[in-house]
Amino acid sequence: MLEVKDLHVSVEGSEILKGLNLTLKQGEVHAIMGPNGAGKSTLSAVISGKEGYEVTSGSITFEGRDVLEMEVEERAQAGLLLGFQYPVEIPGVKNIYLLKAALNAQRAARGEEEIPAPEFMKLVKEKLAAMKMDPSFLQRAVNEGFSGGEKKRNEILQMLVLQPRLAMLDEIDSGLDIDAMRVVADGINSLRDPERGVLIVTHYQRLLEHVEPDVVHVLVDGRIAKTGDKQLAYELESRGYEWVLEESTA
Amino acid sequence: MASEEMEQLVRREYTQGFVTDIESDTVPPGLDESTIAFISEKKGEPEWMLEWRLEAYHQWLKMTTPSWAHLNYPPIDYQAISYYSAPKKPEDRPQSLDEVDPKLLETYEKLGIPLHERAALAGVAVDAVFDSVSVTTTFKEQLAEAGVIFCSISEAIRDYPELVKQYLGSVVPQGDNFFAALNSAVFTDGSFVYVPEGVTCPMELSTYFRINAANTGQFERTLIICEKQAQVSYLEGCTAPMRDENQLHAAVVELVALDDAKIKYSTVQNWYPGDEDGKGGIYNFVTKRGDCRGDRSHISWTQVETGSAITWKYPSCMLRGKDSIGEFYSVAVTNGRQQADTGTKMIHIGENTRSTIVSKGISAGRANQSYRGLVKVGPRAKNARNFTQCDSLLIGDTCGAHTYPYQEIGNSSSIVEHEATTSKIGEDQLFYCQSRGISEEDAVNMIVNGFCKDVFQELPMEFAVEAEALLNVTLEGAVG
Numbered sequence: 001m002l003e004v005k006d007l008h009v010s011v012e013g014s015e016i017l018k019g020l021n022l023t024l025k026q027g028e029v030h031a032i033m034g035p036n037g038a039g040k041s042t043l044s045a046v047i048s049g050k051e052g053y054e055v056t057s058g059s060i061t062f063e064g065r066d067v068l069e070m071e072v073e074e075r076a077q078a079g080l081l082l083g084f085q086y087p088v089e090i091p092g093v094k095n096i097y098l099l100k101a102a103l104n105a106q107r108a109a110r111g112e113e114e115i116p117a118p119e120f121m122k123l124v125k126e127k128l129a130a131m132k133m134d135p136s137f138l139q140r141a142v143n144e145g146f147s148g149g150e151k152k153r154n155e156i157l158q159m160l161v162l163q164p165r166l167a168m169l170d171e172i173d174s175g176l177d178i179d180a181m182r183v184v185a186d187g188i189n190s191l192r193d194p195e196r197g198v199l200i201v202t203h204y205q206r207l208l209e210h211v212e213p214d215v216v217h218v219l220v221d222g223r224i225a226k227t228g229d230k231q232l233a234y235e236l237e238s239r240g241y242e243w244v245l246e247e248s249t250a
Numbered sequence: 251m252a253s254e255e256m257e258q259l260v261r262r263e264y265t266q267g268f269v270t271d272i273e274s275d276t277v278p279p280g281l282d283e284s285t286i287a288f289i290s291e292k293k294g295e296p297e298w299m300l301e302w303r304l305e306a307y308h309q310w311l312k313m314t315t316p317s318w319a320h321l322n323y324p325p326i327d328y329q330a331i332s333y334y335s336a337p338k339k340p341e342d343r344p345q346s347l348d349e350v351d352p353k354l355l356e357t358y359e360k361l362g363i364p365l366h367e368r369a370a371l372a373g374v375a376v377d378a379v380f381d382s383v384s385v386t387t388t389f390k391e392q393l394a395e396a397g398v399i400f401c402s403i404s405e406a407i408r409d410y411p412e413l414v415k416q417y418l419g420s421v422v423p424q425g426d427n428f429f430a431a432l433n434s435a436v437f438t439d440g441s442f443v444y445v446p447e448g449v450t451c452p453m454e455l456s457t458y459f460r461i462n463a464a465n466t467g468q469f470e471r472t473l474i475i476c477e478k479q480a481q482v483s484y485l486e487g488c489t490a491p492m493r494d495e496n497q498l499h500a501a502v503v504e505l506v507a508l509d510d511a512k513i514k515y516s517t518v519q520n521w522y523p524g525d526e527d528g529k530g531g532i533y534n535f536v537t538k539r540g541d542c543r544g545d546r547s548h549i550s551w552t553q554v555e556t557g558s559a560i561t562w563k564y565p566s567c568m569l570r571g572k573d574s575i576g577e578f579y580s581v582a583v584t585n586g587r588q589q590a591d592t593g594t595k596m597i598h599i600g601e602n603t604r605s606t607i608v609s610k611g612i613s614a615g616r617a618n619q620s621y622r623g624l625v626k627v628g629p630r631a632k633n634a635r636n637f638t639q640c641d642s643l644l645i646g647d648t649c650g651a652h653t654y655p656y657q658e659i660g661n662s663s664s665i666v667e668h669e670a671t672t673s674k675i676g677e678d679q680l681f682y683c684q685s686r687g688i689s690e691e692d693a694v695n696m697i698v699n700g701f702c703k704d705v706f707q708e709l710p711m712e713f714a715v716e717a718e719a720l721l722n723v724t725l726e727g728a729v730g
Contacts, residue, residue: 048685051677076687088682092700101696102686109687141700158686 001026001197002047002166007058009039009046016042018222019058024166024215027194031208031233032201034219035241040201041085043219044170048082049075062166076102077109079165083155083172089143095154096138099124099161106162127160130190132183148175156187166197173207185210205237218244279332283307286435289334293404293438296411306424306434313428316562319591320620320652323533323560326498333436333469389453396452398482399444403471406442413444417475421504421541421568429500429535429562433469437502440471445480445511454710455484470501476511478544483514485713499558500535509544509571514552516709517565518717520724521557523588531559531588538565542574542603550577551594552708554717556724559588564622566595569603569631576605579705581717583724584617584649593622593654598631598664607638610702613649614725620652627664634664642672643701645694645725695722 002024009017016039024030034040046053047060049072060067062080070078090098104114115123128135131153143151152172159167172184188211191198200213208216208230216232217224220241225248226232236244277288286307290300315326393400399410407414424434445451476482486503499521505513515538524531534557540549551565567576578594596605605625613619625636642651653670675697683693699706699718706714 050681050685071690072681072684073687073689076685082685084682088676088678090679090682090697090700092703093696098683098686098688098696101688101692102683105689105692106687162686 001063002199003059003061004043004047005059005061007043007046007060008056009042010054010056011042011052015056016053016222017046020219020223022217022224024197024199026197027192028214029192029198029200029211030215030217031213032199032217032219032224033203033205033233033236036203038219039222040219041170044082044168044199044201047075047080047168048072073105074109076164077106081159081162081164081167083152083159083167083169085171085174087143087146087151087155089141089146091141091144093142094138095140095142096124098142099138099158102158102162124161127157130160131157131187133157149177149180152176152184153180153187156184159191160187164191164196166199167191168199168201170201171203172200173202173204181207182210205233208233220245220248223248277332277334280329281307281331281333281436285333289436289438292334293407295404295407298411298415299407302419302424303435306431307436309425310428310431310435313425313431315428319562319622320618320654321560321562321589321591322618323589326533328432331498334438392452396449397446398449398451399442400455401442403437403440403442403473406444406473410442410444413475414442414473417473417504417506419504421506421539422502422537427537430502430537433471433500433502433537437469437471440473440501442472443474443482443484445476445482447477448479449477450480451482455482468499470499472501472503473506474504474513474515475506476508476513476547478509478511480508481512483516483710485516485518485710487518487520497530498533498535501537503536503538503565505538505540505549507540507542507544507547507549507574510546511544512548512550513540514550515540515565516713517551517553517555518713518720519553519555519557519561520720522559523557523586524559532557533560534558534563535560536563538563539568540566540576541568542571542576542600543568544574545571545600546573547571548575548577550575550579550708552577552579552705553581553592554705554709554720555580555582555590555592556720558590561588561590561592563590563592564594566597567605568597568599569605569634570599571603572600573602573604574600575603577708578605578607578609579708580609581612581702581705581721582610582619582621583612583614583721584619585614585724586617587615588617589619590617591620591622593620593624595624595626596636598625598627598634598636601630601632601634603631603634605634605636607636607640608704609638609640610705611640611642611651612645612698612701612721612725613642613651614645616648618650618652620654622654622656624656624658625666625668626658627660627666629660632661632663634661636664636666638666638668638670639704640668640670641701642670643698644672644674645698647674691726694725698725 004020004022007017007020032040055068062078067075100120133153143154173181176184185207188198213230216228216230218226225244277285283304286303290303422430425431474484505515507513521532521534542549549567555561565578569576576596582590582592584590594607607623609621611619611621621640627634640653644651651672655668657666659666679697680693683696684690698721706717709717
């Protein structure tokens with residue numbers, strides 16, 4: 001469903017991604033691991049359309065559509081959804097309002113009617129319970145005054161409500177304690193579906209103990225240096241990244 | 251009206267000569283004692299009122315336009331303005347909504363203005379207006395039952411001269427400032443509200459006013475008096491863009507609150523801002539002041555300012571009574587070439603007086619906006635408290651926001667707090683919303699409305715909803 005081909009991306013003149021290739025099929029969960037500065041966050045930012053990243057060559061297609069030609073909101077409406085590493089605070093805007101506006105924008109893009117209020121409340125309450133979040137979260141301003149863990153749960157809550165075709169999670173596990181990690185992992189697991197895909201960008205193998213990836217990629221110096229199954233994640237945890245780099249340049 | 255047409259009209263009227271004929275409906279442009287006498291006579295005013303106007307006129311002659319505001323506009327020729335003109339005759343007005351600018355209608359639609367009000371707002375001479383006449387009558391009966399007087403200032407001068415004599419100019423004296431003096435000399439209409447002791451006005455004075463707003467003039471004069479323990483909530487203006495042929499507006503609003511009285515005054519101002527270059531927009535120079543004359547009295551100003559090419563406006567509170575409270579909540583939006591210099595003055599005179607200022611300024615396009623606020627605490631105002639929060643939000647990088655807070659503290663037991671922020675609408679916030687599938691325009695609206703929430707929640711419910719819609723329309727095309 002997602003096909004990244006020979007992607008070269010520069011930020012302020014310096015090349016971060018240097019010919020990245022990635023294929024993710026429906027129903028698969030992929031993890032991208034790699035050392036700091038390898039370009040992990042750049043990849044998810046470029047796929048979701050964040051400004052400030054210059055694609056110098058290569059292509060990204062999602063279900064046959066040229067992603068680089070789409071506006072940010074069109075990508076989301078097509079089902080490509082990014083969970084932020086650092087979710088943004090929006091003072092004065094209630095969480096529930098953002099959720100509803102986002103859901104209805106996506107429905108409108110699919111030619112569907114706005115969701116009726118009772119149905120929406122039922123849906124949100126169910127997902128809140130799944131994320132072990134208090135209903136008072138809905139009435140608070142988006143991410144304002146949320147703890148690190150609450151922000152991350154909120155990202156997954158949005159995913160559960162919006163039900164993306166492909167969920168991209170950028171370091172969703174950073175700053176989570178064990179309990180929150182389990183809740184977040186359960187949330188991600190509930191997104192697993194033969195029709196959908198999940199792309200997890202992470203530093204550590206910790207999250208992958210709870211969310212088993214089908215494919216693990218190692219991103220080093222702007223390229224996928226190695227691809228394997230979940231065993232690769234364990235290997236990286238014990239051996240670090242150096243050997244992958246040596247192996248790939250050898 | 252195009253300036254060419256305006257000129258033609260002016261010239262045509264000029265050829266009719268300077269005779270102030272009481273039968274005619276319009277005076278030629280220009281201002282002198284005979285113009286004022288004409289207005290006063292036309293209104294059927296008593297002698298004392300004419301004298302009061304003339305006093306104001308003589309003070310005005312010695313005054314000059316204030317130049318301290320951060321505003322840029324060509325000098326106004328006060329002799330080129332016609333100071334009295336009767337409403338347009340029905341045959342000169344559009345005969346149906348089909349003749350009205352479709353863009354205007356589109357805006358009404360977006361704002362959710364009820365159908366029967368659209369025609370009235372667009373100046374259409376149709377029976378639609380009659381719908382509202384019956385509504386008006388019902389309201390009037392209800393108010394009369396409660397003993398509340400609510401009428402035009404002209405009627406009040408004729409029917410309640412003692413009240414008017416006692417209070418008119420007691421908050422904003424004739425010579426207060428250049429525009430107030432001009433208004434005092436030539437005001438043609440406005441509203442008068444009197445709430446007797448112990449009475450809480452049985453309704454928001456809103457719908458009534460909106461329907462009648464089409465008749466409000468260029469030099470509007472409003473006087474609201476709340477006796478002891480009385481309460482009123484007054485709503486001025488309208489979210490719909492208002493057509494008006496007069497470029498210069500100089501209104502005066504005076505509020506008087508006696509012991510334990512409470513006045514809540516809400517404004518939504520959406521006068522024509524002019525075209526893309528700011529041409530033809532309204533100049534709005536307003537003097538609004540509330541006098542908390544009684545102990546424990548409470549005056550609250552809430553304003554949403556989105557229209558006009560130029561806004562010069564500082565709704566203020568004189569906190570005389572002990573334990574009296576003054577509040578100012580403001581959202582000002584400028585887009586295109588609009589300029590606004592607005593803020594408030596809180597003058598603490600009595601003991602234990604408290605004031606709150608929350609100002610939210612939003613600038614987009616090539617607009618310029620200033621917050622100007624004075625908090626003055628007199629020597630007798632022991633334990634006075636003020637809290638000021640003043641936030642500016644910039645959209646794009648060709649607009650400007652400025653903050654001019656002034657504080658004069660005359661005793662040591664008072665506490666004055668001031669918080670100010672200026673932020674650019676966050677690229678990160680926009681991206682966050684868009685990456686959820688929300689369009690850029692909706693995202694801007696969402697963020698801006700969130701920014702204004704503290705003020706909107708002070709507005710009466712129905713107005714708050716309209717104000718949000720209005721903000722969205724005003725900021726259309728501000729991004730991208």
